[in-house]
Amino acid sequence: MRKDIEYALQKFKVKTFGNKKNIEKVESILRADELVLYISPTNVVITSVNTSKKKKLPGVFVLTDKRILFHYKIAFEESTDTTELSKIDSINCFSNGITGGQIEIHTRTKTYNILVTYKKDLMNEIKDTFEEAINNYTQNNGFGNKESDTDIMQQIEKLAELRDKDILTEEEFQEKKQVLMARL
Structure with a gap:
């Protein structure tokens, strides 16, 4: 799946x-x-x-x-x-x-x-x-353009900061990271 x-x-x-x-x-x-x-x-x-x-x-x-x-x-x-x-x-x-x-x-x-x-x-x-x-x-003008690789990497970095501050668990971080990585 x-x-x-x-x-x-x-x-x-x-x-x-x-x-x-x-x-x-x-x-x-x-x-x-x-x-x-x-x-x-x-x-x-x-x-x-x-x-x-x-x-x-x-x-x-x-x-x-x-x-x-x-x-x-x-x-x-x-x-x-x-x-x-x-x-x-x-x-x-x-x-x-x-x-x-x-x-x-x-x-x-x-x-x-x-x-x-x-x-x-x-x-x-x-x-x-x-x-x-x-x-x-x-x-995205109705064309559904993907985010740039840089935008996605910045989002992952922000998630890592939240994980490091114990706002997100390691499991939550990995799940959200996988969703973002699927966009690359």
């Missing part, structure tokens, strides 16, 4: 029981130059803006530094729905005691309603991750 996927699963406390094959399938779809920021087996409601037609689907939802994708397989139908981050108009998050936390992503043609977690602080962290990814993508 890719290190960025392992990191995202750990960071957001995502349970993968019974979904390892689905995650492996998604991993095979990902491009080598993409960094996975969030991934979760979940239920998604996709609503077509023009027709208001809704599809409720179980599958694996992924946020990378370049796009979102949702892969699902129902009986004999298997499909992957992708949207570049530049096509996302807005993001909302909300929760209630019955259905749990949800992230709602609006594009010009579709709305994705993603079931995420019951924990409000974790739900907000997921929303922040989505917003940060979109902002970073937009700042």
